[in-house]
Amino acid sequence: MDAILEARGLSLSYGRRILWEDVSLRLMPGEVAQLWGANGSGKTSLLRCLALWQRASEGSIVLQGKDVTRGAAGCPSPLFFVCDTPSFYDDLTAREHIQFLLRANGLHEREKSALELMDRFGLSAHLDVYPSSFSRGMRYKLAVVLALSLRPSLLLLDEPYGPLDPQAALLLGGLLGELASEGSAILLSCHQEPRGLVSTQRLELGRSGLLRGGEGESRGRL
Amino acid sequence: MVVSEPLASMLRLRLRHARAELNRLLFATGMDLDEADNLMDRLYLLYVLALLFVWACLSWSALRSQLAQTLLPLGVEGASLVLAALPLFSLAYLSFASIRSLCVAPWTLCLADLLMFSGCAAATRGLLLIELAMSVLRASLAGAALALLVSSSIREAPVAVCCLFLALLMSASSLLSWALGLMRLEGGGEVAAPLGKILVPMLLVWTISLLPLLLHQALSSLLPAVAVVLLALLPLLALWCVRLSGRTCLPFLAEESLVQVDRRALLAHGALSLLRHYESLPGLVAWVGIMVPAGLPMLGGRASATLLLPWIAACSLRSLDARVIGGCFLDAQELRALRCPLPFGTLALLFFSSLPALALSFALSVLSWALMGLVAEVDFLSLALLLLIDLLALLSCGLSAVRLPITGWRLGFELSLLLLLGLLSLPAVLGSSLIACRVGLALVFLTVLCARFGRECG
Numbered sequence: 001m002d003a004i005l006e007a008r009g010l011s012l013s014y015g016r017r018i019l020w021e022d023v024s025l026r027l028m029p030g031e032v033a034q035l036w037g038a039n040g041s042g043k044t045s046l047l048r049c050l051a052l053w054q055r056a057s058e059g060s061i062v063l064q065g066k067d068v069t070r071g072a073a074g075c076p077s078p079l080f081f082v083c084d085t086p087s088f089y090d091d092l093t094a095r096e097h098i099q100f101l102l103r104a105n106g107l108h109e110r111e112k113s114a115l116e117l118m119d120r121f122g123l124s125a126h127l128d129v130y131p132s133s134f135s136r137g138m139r140y141k142l143a144v145v146l147a148l149s150l151r152p153s154l155l156l157l158d159e160p161y162g163p164l165d166p167q168a169a170l171l172l173g174g175l176l177g178e179l180a181s182e183g184s185a186i187l188l189s190c191h192q193e194p195r196g197l198v199s200t201q202r203l204e205l206g207r208s209g210l211l212r213g214g215e216g217e218s219r220g221r222l
Numbered sequence: 223m224v225v226s227e228p229l230a231s232m233l234r235l236r237l238r239h240a241r242a243e244l245n246r247l248l249f250a251t252g253m254d255l256d257e258a259d260n261l262m263d264r265l266y267l268l269y270v271l272a273l274l275f276v277w278a279c280l281s282w283s284a285l286r287s288q289l290a291q292t293l294l295p296l297g298v299e300g301a302s303l304v305l306a307a308l309p310l311f312s313l314a315y316l317s318f319a320s321i322r323s324l325c326v327a328p329w330t331l332c333l334a335d336l337l338m339f340s341g342c343a344a345a346t347r348g349l350l351l352i353e354l355a356m357s358v359l360r361a362s363l364a365g366a367a368l369a370l371l372v373s374s375s376i377r378e379a380p381v382a383v384c385c386l387f388l389a390l391l392m393s394a395s396s397l398l399s400w401a402l403g404l405m406r407l408e409g410g411g412e413v414a415a416p417l418g419k420i421l422v423p424m425l426l427v428w429t430i431s432l433l434p435l436l437l438h439q440a441l442s443s444l445l446p447a448v449a450v451v452l453l454a455l456l457p458l459l460a461l462w463c464v465r466l467s468g469r470t471c472l473p474f475l476a477e478e479s480l481v482q483v484d485r486r487a488l489l490a491h492g493a494l495s496l497l498r499h500y501e502s503l504p505g506l507v508a509w510v511g512i513m514v515p516a517g518l519p520m521l522g523g524r525a526s527a528t529l530l531l532p533w534i535a536a537c538s539l540r541s542l543d544a545r546v547i548g549g550c551f552l553d554a555q556e557l558r559a560l561r562c563p564l565p566f567g568t569l570a571l572l573f574f575s576s577l578p579a580l581a582l583s584f585a586l587s588v589l590s591w592a593l594m595g596l597v598a599e600v601d602f603l604s605l606a607l608l609l610l611i612d613l614l615a616l617l618s619c620g621l622s623a624v625r626l627p628i629t630g631w632r633l634g635f636e637l638s639l640l641l642l643l644g645l646l647s648l649p650a651v652l653g654s655s656l657i658a659c660r661v662g663l664a665l666v667f668l669t670v671l672c673a674r675f676g677r678e679c680g
Contacts (some may be wrong), residue, residue: 055473087333091242104231
């Protein structure tokens with residue numbers, strides 16, 4: 001079976017400062033991996049590189065067998081990255097964000113299930129409100145709803161359990177499990193055990209410089 | 223999924239943004255498009271639009287008659303020369319847009335775009351193409367409007383041909399600058415190869431722009447022929463841009479977009495810092511309004527050069543006031559824990575964090591120059607000197623943050639300012655504002671080089 005994500009020999013440096021180097025990791029369909037590491041160890045930067053928000057100084061990223069180091073070709077987008085504080089258009093309401101994203105990806109039929117997800121996250125009363133007035137937790141929930149509606153092959157989440165309340169965190173764990181069972185790969189950075197998520201691989205981006213994977217496939221050095 | 227669907231969605235999104243923008247503008251008139259749902263509101267909206275239209279027509283007419291009066295003394299030959307020089311506007315636009323394309327992406331994604339279309343080439347390409355089309359449209363409309371304004375103010379000028387020619391030339395310039403930017407995006411920031419590839423079409427457009435000026439005697443017969451050449455060139459350039467848009471390195475575009483977001487954050491921080499340190503504003507006013515203008519007569523040779531030494535000494539004593547211009551930058555330098563993670567070099571941090579204070583200084587300088595004009599005769603060179611001294615004060619902040627190239631010396635802010643003002647004063651013995659301005663410009667250039675290539679230190 002082909003890996004969903006395969007990063008080979010990634011390294012990132014700012015000027016002369018090397019943040020991490022020779023990071024390789026592989027995520028198979030249905031795999032959920034947690035990225036652990038101290039503050040400032042470069043977890044967010046690694047996620048940004050994998051999400052193609054930033055160029056790694058070296059290395060390559062292969063998504064579903066295609067080299068996407070310079071960008072993913074197709075739509076619907078095979079990957080979705082929920083950053084720590086998601087930003088939204090200030091002239092579109094939450095409902096319009098959902099409608100727009102689904103239409104842009106030719107997935108109109110998923111609108112109903114997306115609205116149900118909004119309801120489960122307790123946002124149904126805020127559907128016609130501009131997300132610019134949302135709290136950080138509400139923004140994160142909306143971004144998660146958008147991500148789950150697309151059902152991307154690869155979902156990257158930056159510290160999802162920071163802004164969410166315990167109930168929403170539990171719900172998110174269950175939903176991520178469902179997405180993984182459909183064959184998507186999930187990578188999330190965290191500082192605490194994810195609630196409601198089972199059988200996840202733990203990767204560490206730490207001072208020792210090692211990014212350890214359960215199967216020994218993932219490695220790296222700071 | 224068909225390729226046109228993302229493009230259509232992106233177009234709808236951009237139309238929605240345009241509507242929101244229009245709504246923001248209409249807010250000043252008490253209108254809201256989202257709430258204009260009854261007849262009275264719609265009538266009021268029509269009334270406002272009609273009023274704006276009449277105002278625009280009157281302004282246009284006034285501008286035209288003013289220009290016609292200005293051009294009248296030039297005679298037929300002079301007016302023809304003005305008409306032939308019109309493409310220089312397009313040349314200036316091409317130069318500016320090309321330099322900009324070499325420094326930053328011609329268009330960047332906002333944070334919401336990044337979230338929604340993370341790494342999706344089709345969506346990003348759709349957005350790029352829409353922005354490209356908008357950019358070309360804006361450029362051609364600006365060209366046509368300028369040509370209409372000038373040619374309709376000159377008797378017997380070929381108005382339609384002039385408008386068409388400049389609109390086409392501006393479109394070609396816009397497409398060329400975009401092609402340069404897109405090639406840079408393709409190469410992940412590399413500049414040399416794009417410059418090599420764009421050289422031939424760039425030279426062609428330059429030649430076309432200069433032709434009317436070189437052969438202005440035959441202007442009326444020349445313009446239609448060159449317009450035809452441009453008409454043939456435009457689809458080629460457009461196709462080139464469309465092809466290039468599919469080869470964009472998305473992570474590089476995302477990076478450039480995030481840098482733009484960071485720059486805006488720096489600007490906002492600079493403005494906020496200036497407002498919150500309001501206690502230092504009187505000092506800045508005193509520096510720009512009194513200290514700097516006081517040196518002008520000596521620098522321009524209108525007063526004895528022996529007074530320069532006391533002026534420099536006074537400036538040195540009041541250097542804390544000049545420090546306000548780069549205060550936000552110096553604060554960031556002192557807080558090393560905050561400085562390290564900022565993804566900016568010394569010059570970029572200096573410029574973007576100090577831009578609000580620098581803009582305020584420039585505005586105050588212009589005001590003080592205008593006030594000086596009420597009591598004495600002052601020229602434009604005096605204004606240029608005022609602005610140069612503001613800039614040198616800011617660059618002194620930059621110099622204080624680095625070890626100088628080659629020598630490794632580190633000058634403090636006060637010493638840097640003293641040194642720069644001293645060097646600026648040297649040509650005062652020659653008694654010419656123009657020479658002082660030239661020396662000032664050379665000092666700005668040298669200081670920028672030092673700040674760029676010096677090693678930043680904590």
